[in-house]
Amino acid sequence: MGWLPGYKAGSPDPLPRQGGAAPGLRCDQDRPPATGCSQTPEKMAGPWTLSLLCGLLAATLAEATLSPAAVLTLGPEVIKEQLTQKLEDHNATTILQQLPLLSAMREKPARNFPLLINLMNTILKSIIWLKVTSASILQLQVQPSTSYQEIMVKIPLNMVAGLNTPLVKTIVEFHMESEAQALVRVERSDSGPSRPVLRECSSSGSSLRIRLLHRLSILVNSLAKKVMNLLVPALPKMVKTELCPVIEAAFDDMYADLLKLVKVPIPLGPGGLQFDPLSPTIEKNVIQLNLEAKVLDSKGKVTIRFNSSETSLTVPVPANAAFSLIVRQDVVNAMVATLLPSEKIVILLDYVLPELARELKSSLEKISKQIADRLDNTQMVETVTQEVPYLHLTPGSTKAAQQIVMDIFATNRDRRPLFTLGIEANSEVQFYSEGDRLMLNFNGISFDRIQLMNSDIDIFNPELLKDVISKILQAELLPNQNSKLRTGIPVSIVSALGYEEAHWSSAQGAVLLIPYS
Structure with a gap:
């Protein structure tokens, strides 16, 4: 699949190599349309057969249980x-x-x-x-x-x-x-x-x-x-x-006031996220509002819309919760994508991380002393996050999967890197709250796969550099990402409903917000 074969199922498709066109965020792009059937010139079906297939498709979709992008539940x-x-x-x-x-x-x-x-x-x-x-x-x-x-x-x-x-x-x-x-x-x-x-x-x-x-x-x-x-x-x-x-x-x-509160955009850097009510339901003694979600750009224009999905959204909510907000995984990923767009980070390793510069040279000497000697004090590391981190939400544990391309230059004057590494990495994600803000923090980084993509030297096993590359990303990439997440995501519904703090937790395919009692 792409330039990193064997990437985990369910992860977003990798972006093309540098210089290629980067696709935007996906929102159920791979799902077939809910209605309509088409005929191809190569194989035409008879009208009766086509009608039967369309009928079966419509019946199957009608029986599917659709999950909203988010659910706000108001307790008694x-x-x-x-x-x-x-x-x-x-x-x-x-x-x-x-x-x-x-x-x-x-x-x-x-x-x-x-x-x-x-x-x-x-x-x-x-x-x-x-x-x-x-x-x-x-x-x-x-x-x-x-x-x-x-x-x-x-x-x-x-x-x-x-x-x-x-x-x-x-x-x-x-x-x-x-x-x-x-x-x-x-x-x-x-x-x-x-x-x-x-x-x-x-x-x-x-x-x-x-x-x-x-x-x-x-x-x-x-x-x-x-x-x-x-x-x-x-x-x-x-x-x-x-x-x-x-x-x-x-x-x-x-x-009416509740609907106004739900529709207040959540600021996400230059853009924002807005919920719109789809339909209310009543279960026992609670009112449940099913919501759709929209990602807005800096001018308030809708860039992505999340409607109901066939993805299951079954999240247990404590019976005594005054209210709860459940946000689906793809919406959470869109929020993170807005805060952490794909970017390039360039550092002079010897100036910024001198100890790691020496460790990298030492590791390269085990591969080729001649190559290691080409590194001078202006050796440069260029890191590109090919796609935004993709969060896999599960109860009690959340992983952020990332695809990273790292170029190692012997000097800052070189136009061609010594070699290029493709990295599939993941980090633990911590959810916590400060007042009415949802806070995220990436902890640690580990590799699922490291692959040599290009080399200006002989072919070598990139696993030999795994430890030092991991330390470079730990010291360079994660602080950069966490600094952008530090302001948090304000969720005004917490204070608007009269609560000072709320508790965020990850669930299966969603995050859950409930107030502290």
């Missing part, structure tokens, strides 16, 4: 926190304090019962005013619904109402506890993308608890009891008509 903790904040932004407690309790009690019963209406009128004549004096929303609960792909959101309401009556000089106070419930499900539309929505918001009388805070005279207590009985059917109706629209609007705003 994040949903609770974000929705609570949006309810505050929408002044939900103020809405509760403004509930028209007295007006709701004045509504006539569904059936016309004269005795009941007369009783209500008698009670209402004894009330000067009745209103909520304080209100709060307690901790929300996010639970799986009894229906498939639905989430039940419970919003506990805590209120104190005051009643003023001529029967007593003090205010009669009630403590009221109620609960609004709503379902979150994915709503699909022919005119737009599917999205999670909050619907069927209501409050039942069974969740309502009303008690008198202070007992007064028998007459006042009797009046208060009658008022509480009238509030039992009235309060759930007010919650549904007055508060539920606010809850639905708060959830819509929460999801």
Whole structure:
């Protein structure tokens, strides 16, 4: 395969030798198109046979499970926190304090019962005013619904109402506890993308608890009891008509803000990476957003697009994770490619690494003393990374495979190298975090293969130079690459969701981000 036969399966194709045209990053270039069949002039198939083959191909692709470029999962903790904040932004407690309790009690019963209406009128004549004096929303609960792909959101309401009556000089106070419930499900539309929505918001009388805070005279207590009985059917109706629209609007705003957050480009040197939502799903009590990814250049133009792939993306996420972000391996490699483009590094070995210059000369003497004597103090090493490092992501261990071409010049005046080596190398990759930044670091370098590509001297076994060449790359190439990775990759979703730090880890074919609890 290319100039280095036997290169590992799954690694990117090697670039051509210096001077050749370097292909760009690949994104499923080798996969056949998802639709369409073609006929070649050499072998034409009959219409019936062609239709059958196309049908079988379409059926096979339809049954394939496609994996998105990335998956953002919101757990119940994040949903609770974000929705609570949006309810505050929408002044939900103020809405509760403004509930028209007295007006709701004045509504006539569904059936016309004269005795009941007369009783209500008698009670209402004894009330000067009745209103909520304080209100709060307690901790929300996010639970799986009894229906498939639905989430039940419970919003506990805590209120104190005051009643003023001529029967007593003090205010009669009630403590009221109620609960609004709503379902979150994915709503699909022919005119737009599917999205999670909050619907069927209501409050039942069974969740309502009303008690008198202070007992007064028998007459006042009797009046208060009658008022509480009238509030039992009235309060759930007010919650549904007055508060539920606010809850639905708060959830819509929460999801809209989340989409804006997802779409914020991640800066990668001169360019960036941007996620776009494909489709949401609901599993148990989490909302999962399937994402596509786009690599942008310095002008914001899309250079590579990562859609759904047939590559499996099954990454176990801790059950108690507030949220998680899973990024597919090819997207991670595109990020690394942007930070570490192919480059050429030239050093005067005797000036920069004098000990290694002496070791190289000593190693060459074992091959040919005459050749070793040609090296002077301006001996030059030119290293070219033929392709960007390619990360192979596996649980607990990640390798960065690189293809390197190294030219050794006897002096800096020579136009032809003494010899050229082709190297297949790999390094351990360490993932860690600093705040909301994904940090990468390459540790160590080892050879899978070293091959003599060109030689201005006799043919020799390049394995004899393996140790010293490894030390040169360790001292020259890795520091250069790690310096470019040192700034890290900012992932603003961590801080935006209220977390200071996150934990990155490698999985099978992906990286996983979860916040520190």
